[in-house]
Amino acid sequence: MISYDTPLISNLNMLENISLIKEVHELLSTEKAQEQASEYLAKIGLSHIGLNRLNQCSAIEVFYVMLIRAFMTKEMNVIIVTPFFLIKNLRDIEAVFENINILNKHKTITVLDNITNESHYRGKMCHIIK
Amino acid sequence: MIRFVESVGEKAIDAVSSIFEALKFTALCLLHMVQPKSYNSAMRMVLTKQIYFTAVGIIPLFIMMAFLFGSVIIGVVIVLATQYNLQSEIGSIIVTFVIDEFSPFFTALLISLRSGTAINTEIAVMNVNKELNTLKEYKIDLIDYLFLPRIISGIISVTSLSILFAIIMLTSGYIFTLFYMNMDLHTYKNLLIAAIEVKDLLVLLLKSIAFGFVAMLIPIYSGLKTANAYTAIPISVLNGMVKLFIAIFFIEVFSLLLQSI
Numbered sequence: 001m002i003s004y005d006t007p008l009i010s011n012l013n014m015l016e017n018i019s020l021i022k023e024v025h026e027l028l029s030t031e032k033a034q035e036q037a038s039e040y041l042a043k044i045g046l047s048h049i050g051l052n053r054l055n056q057c058s059a060i061e062v063f064y065v066m067l068i069r070a071f072m073t074k075e076m077n078v079i080i081v082t083p084f085f086l087i088k089n090l091r092d093i094e095a096v097f098e099n100i101n102i103l104n105k106h107k108t109i110t111v112l113d114n115i116t117n118e119s120h121y122r123g124k125m126c127h128i129i130k
Numbered sequence: 131m132i133r134f135v136e137s138v139g140e141k142a143i144d145a146v147s148s149i150f151e152a153l154k155f156t157a158l159c160l161l162h163m164v165q166p167k168s169y170n171s172a173m174r175m176v177l178t179k180q181i182y183f184t185a186v187g188i189i190p191l192f193i194m195m196a197f198l199f200g201s202v203i204i205g206v207v208i209v210l211a212t213q214y215n216l217q218s219e220i221g222s223i224i225v226t227f228v229i230d231e232f233s234p235f236f237t238a239l240l241i242s243l244r245s246g247t248a249i250n251t252e253i254a255v256m257n258v259n260k261e262l263n264t265l266k267e268y269k270i271d272l273i274d275y276l277f278l279p280r281i282i283s284g285i286i287s288v289t290s291l292s293i294l295f296a297i298i299m300l301t302s303g304y305i306f307t308l309f310y311m312n313m314d315l316h317t318y319k320n321l322l323i324a325a326i327e328v329k330d331l332l333v334l335l336l337k338s339i340a341f342g343f344v345a346m347l348i349p350i351y352s353g354l355k356t357a358n359a360y361t362a363i364p365i366s367v368l369n370g371m372v373k374l375f376i377a378i379f380f381i382e383v384f385s386l387l388l389q390s391i
Contacts, residue, residue, distance in 0.1 A: 006264040011252070023172035024270050030171050073268065 002066045003081035008054055014041070014065045015050040021072035040068045044099045059087045064099065071104050078104075080111045084120065093120050155351055159273055159281055168274040176275065180283035184245045185290060192240065192291060193298060200299030203232065205306040212311075221325030224303055229330045230337075230389070233296040234288070235382055238341030241288050242374050246349045249280055250370040253353025254363045262354075277350050284346030289338035296334065333385065340381050348374040 008017045018040065019033035028036075041047045041064075049061050057065070063086050070078045084090055100109055113121070162168045207227055211220050253276070256262050265272055300322060307313040313321075352370025356362050 001267055005260050006267045007260055009261050009264065010256075010259065020172055020270065020275075021268055023175075024170055024275065027170055030175055033171075069268075 001079050001081070002063070002070050002083075002086070003079075004085065005081075006066070008062060008065060008069075010054045013051050013053055014046075014057065014061075017065055018069050018072060021069060025074065037068065037072075040071070040103060041065075043102050060090065063087050063096075067100065068103060071107065076106070077108045077110060080109065082113055082117075083111060084113065084117050152351060155354075156347060159277055159347065162271075162273045162278055163282070168271075168278055170274070173274055173279055177279035177282055180279050181286055183248075184241065184283050185287035188240070188244060188291070189294075192237075192294070195240070196295045196298035197302050199236070200228075200295075200302035201306050204228070204299060204303035205310065208303075208306060208310060221321035224300070225322060225325040225327075225330055228299045228303070229296050229326070230333045231382075233299060234292045234334055234337040234341055235378070237288050237292040237295050237338070238345055238378050241284065241291070241342070242345045242371070242378065245284070245287070246345050246374055247367055247371060249346060250349035250353045250367045251363060253350055254356040254366045257353060257356045258358060258360055258363060277347075280350060281343060281346045285339050285342035288342030288345060289335065292334060292338040292341075333389065337381065337385055340385075341378060344377040344381065345374065348377055 008014075009020070012020065015034045015037045018037035019028075019030065022028045022033040022036060023030060026033075038047060038050055041050055044064060046061060046064055049057055049065070052061075054062065063083070066086075067078075067080070080086075083093065083096065087096075090096070111121070204224060207223060208220060211217060211223055216223065253262075256276075262272060262276075265275065304313075304315060304318045307318055308315075349367075349370045352366050352373065356366040
């Protein structure tokens with residue numbers, strides 16, 4: 001779940017936020033879990049934000065970190081709730097979808113959004129279900 | 131009349147249920163403390179950081195305060211003992227006062243003021259920011275990941291700093307006896323060794339563990355119970371600190387009662 005109700009942990013940096021899931025659920029060592037987290041960040045060109053805290057990152061960077069964190073779980077369904085609310089200045093959702101494709105090949109992604117944002121999704125690489 | 135009885139009953143039920151809830155939380159934390167699966171790498175990392183923040187960061191200030199308070203207070207104790215012709219009992223007076231009472235109590239107060247408030251605020255902010263909700267959503271046990279490292283760091287920090295405080299205080303006591311009573315180091319050392327008992331060390335250890343446990347548990351619990359608003363954070367810290375000081379005084383009085391039996 002990626003939503004307003006599941007923010008990043010503010011006293012952890014981006015790498016720690018991502019690696020926490022693997023450390024707790026798969027009992028990976030901190031080094032190995034952070035290595036995996038770095039690899040994911042590098043895939044979408046965000047390796048430079050690894051050591052940043054929440055207040056040092058833009059909304060889109062925070063969103064991608066939340067996304068990678070969700071991919072770290074064993075859950076096969078990832079739900080993104082109101083991305084246009086999470087990323088205030090997001091104009092084109094296509095770039096987000098492209099990065100989702102780079103990061104993930106196996107999980108099912110569902111975006112929940114308000115009907116008023118429907119136009120943002122028309123003609124993009126997603127199915128609209130009402 | 132019925133309304134009065136109802137309100138008294140309501141308050142009594144509230145008080146009993148909140149005490150029950152707090153005891154349940156304490157029991158849960160203790161249970162997690164003895165389970166090996168609680169100690170994963172993330173938890174160990176938090177524990178290391180917490181020990182650093184709670185015990186290591188405070189050392190310079192702590193040594194200075196232990197030395198200043200130690201020399202003044204031991205000085206006063208020695209002067210009073212001399213006035214009342216208790217020179218022969220100076221060793222046991224110093225040991226009882228420093229090891230059994232002052233070191234654990236003062237350390238607990240200092241850790242409560244410095245780390246207790248910080249932890250209460252941290253948990254309250256995490257609660258209001260929905261970060262605790264994130265951890266629950268990702269099935270990360272709050273007790274294992276957030277609370278246990280802080281409680282264990284509290285126990286380790288208060289115990290180790292109490293021992294350090296006692297050592298510094300006894301050392302500064304020697305400096306006072308050297309100038310005030312012309313006592314040499316050998317005599318002072320023998321005086322303390324003759325006075326110290328296993329009981330004193332046990333009291334220091336048990337009291338420090340109890341103080342360390344409550345100094346972290348109460349702020350955590352108070353932060354966890356914060357209402358969902360930023361304005362509730364100072365109220366939560368205020369309530370937590372009042373409860374913590376009551377608990378510290380309760381442990382102190384309880385230990386005095388136990389020692390007097």
